[in-house]
Structures are given as structure tokens and as C-alpha cells.
Amino acid sequence: TFTQEIVTFFIEKYPELEDKVLFERRGYFYNPVTGDELPLGTKDVLTYIKRAIKNGIYRKTKTFYSVPDELMFNQVLFVEKAGFNIILKESGLLDKLNLGVMSTQGFGTRAVKRLMKYFLDKGIKVYILHDCDVPGYLICDKFLSGSDTYKEGLDVIKIGLTLDDAKKLGKDKDEYAEIVTYKKAYKKALDMLNLSEEEKKFLIVDRDAKIYRRAELNTLTSPELIRFIESKINHRPITPTIEQLRDYISMDKTEIIKNALYDVYASKIPDITIDKEEIANRIQRAINHKMHWTAVLDKVLGEYTEEKVLELSRLIMKKR
Numbered sequence: 001t002f003t004q005e006i007v008t009f010f011i012e013k014y015p016e017l018e019d020k021v022l023f024e025r026r027g028y029f030y031n032p033v034t035g036d037e038l039p040l041g042t043k044d045v046l047t048y049i050k051r052a053i054k055n056g057i058y059r060k061t062k063t064f065y066s067v068p069d070e071l072m073f074n075q076v077l078f079v080e081k082a083g084f085n086i087i088l089k090e091s092g093l094l095d096k097l098n099l100g101v102m103s104t105q106g107f108g109t110r111a112v113k114r115l116m117k118y119f120l121d122k123g124i125k126v127y128i129l130h131d132c133d134v135p136g137y138l139i140c141d142k143f144l145s146g147s148d149t150y151k152e153g154l155d156v157i158k159i160g161l162t163l164d165d166a167k168k169l170g171k172d173k174d175e176y177a178e179i180v181t182y183k184k185a186y187k188k189a190l191d192m193l194n195l196s197e198e199e200k201k202f203l204i205v206d207r208d209a210k211i212y213r214r215a216e217l218n219t220l221t222s223p224e225l226i227r228f229i230e231s232k233i234n235h236r237p238i239t240p241t242i243e244q245l246r247d248y249i250s251m252d253k254t255e256i257i258k259n260a261l262y263d264v265y266a267s268k269i270p271d272i273t274i275d276k277e278e279i280a281n282r283i284q285r286a287i288n289h290k291m292h293w294t295a296v297l298d299k300v301l302g303e304y305t306e307e308k309v310l311e312l313s314r315l316i317m318k319k320r
Helices: 002-013 015-020 042-049 085-091 093-097 110-121 134-145 163-168 187-192 197-203 222-232 242-248 253-264 276-286 293-319
Strands: 028-030 037-039 056-059 063-066 075-079 099-103 125-129 178-181 204-206 211-214
Touching: 028 085, 037 042, 042 110, 075 110, 085 093, 085 099, 085 222, 093 099, 093 222, 099 110, 110 125, 125 134, 134 187, 134 211, 163 197, 197 204, 197 211, 242 276, 242 293, 253 293, 276 293
Parallel strands: 075 099, 075 125
Antiparallel strands: 028 037, 028 099, 056 063, 178 211, 204 211
16 A cells, blocks of 8 residues: 555655654544643654653643653553543543553554654553454554564553453353454464464454454443453552652742731741752652552642641741
8 A cells, every 4th residue: 555565665765754754643642640632643743752841740720740751650551442541531540550541543553653662662561452353463463573664563561352351251252252354364464473273263264255253342341341451450659759759849938928928917927948858758658659649749738838837827926
């Protein structure tokens, strides 16, 4: 095809122009901390990767994060089809597992793989969730082994849906497994996949007639899907260092003074000291991995502010 062959040949011949060739958006990456969705198009991914990180957390009408990705989430789940983001968001699983989500419709694009490589280079684990069918197995294989359009294999982790998974979930049965006819025979692809005899027997109905069997992720109920993902992905805590936490501590002494003034109607306010070292230690001690560390930071800063207001109020009262 034009994209798979001609454009790929062009990019291989002129690699310096790869960033100038813009492919359509296919899918999204969801950031579990900011709530932002990144369209998975060439330009969008390039802009994301090259963005400047200011190491700060900004509060306006909402909280704005300029934090390295690895301090917001340390795991990413790639789902081969769209439509699961809402289920995953509402389940609370993304916060629980510090998990970002990428979803596309079918095979991963260059932009998807480039973003995965960016995450992997930062120590963020990437997991692949796919249908139990020949295309699903191929999608996973092309991430691991590389492809014509993206040569480099990626150190991603496949979590299914394999035939063994489908059997454990009871999705290999006739009421769930579906017989489909594909446009492709997948003859070469099947030889590459090193399928077991049991997998071949399930997936291949009639290779010459291009008839296959599949068990789709769509057959899982929402609770089944959440339980399945939890069984495959372990929680990985994110604990910033004291040095990192100091960068994100932003406290307004003027605001503390204003609150104290409001409480006691004083006209003269003594100065106060903000001890970032103490605050950072408090935050680190309070991180229990039941909530994201940025939420702990917000909570501790609020408590510290209240303490300072009370301390200042008492000092003012003594002077009166």
C-alpha cells in the first residue's frame, strides 16, 4: 500500500524528513494525573515528547502539572481498540496502579510506537492488551519484534488476551467466541507467531478460506475487565525524593499572612519561615500509595498552611 510501502521506503531513504511526514491521528493516550488526552498523531506525539517541563504544580481555576511523566505515572496500558478509556477512568484503576492508557483502533502507528519508546526510555513500563485473535497476536508481536514501518522492537509486556486467558474467563466457548472471515489469509504472519497447536486449533478454522475464530475483549463485562487487568499489572509506588519534592512545594507567605489577619484583625504581622525540608519530609512520610503523591502534597501543604496561620495568629495575640 502507499503508506506501508511507498511512504516507508521514502522515510528509510530520507530519515531526516521522518518528522515532517504527518500521519493521521489514531487513538489517544490518557494521563491519569492531569486528565488530559493526547491524540496519537505524529505532530501531537512530537510536541508532547519535546515539551518543556518546568518542574512545578500550578493552581489557578484548576491544578496544572508540569511534572516529568515518570513522577505522574510509571505504567502505561496499551489497548488495541478504542472505547475502554471511560470504563478504566471510572473504575479508579488508573489512580490505583499509577497507570496511563493508550488506545487505538487496530495496529500501533509510528506515533504510538514513538511515544511508547519515549515512555520506556524513562523507565515507564508499557503493557499490551489485545483480543484473542490473529490480528491481536500480531499487534503484540509487531511491538516486540519491530515492523516494516518501525524497525525497533520495544520492551513491552504482553498481558493477553491469550487463549489460556480466554479459557480461564470462559470466553473460548461458542456463545462468546466468534467465527469471522478476514480479508487476509495471514499465512506468513501465522508462521511468524510460533503459535501452539492448541492456539492454532482455536484461532484457525479454515486458513485457505480465511475463516478464523476470535475471543474479543468486548465479551468481558466491566468488572471482568478490571479484575483481569489487576491480575496482570501490579501496583508500582511513585515516591519522589526529598530534592524533587522541594521543587514542587509552592507556598504563598502572603496568603498565610492574609488568613492570619482575617482571623485576628491585626495590623502588624511578624514574619514567618517556610521550612521546605520539613514539608518534604512530611509529604514523604505521608505517602501511603493509597493516593497519588501529588494528592498527598496538596493535603500536606493545606495542613501546613493552617498550622502557620494558627501560629501567626497566636504571635499576633501575644503582641496585642
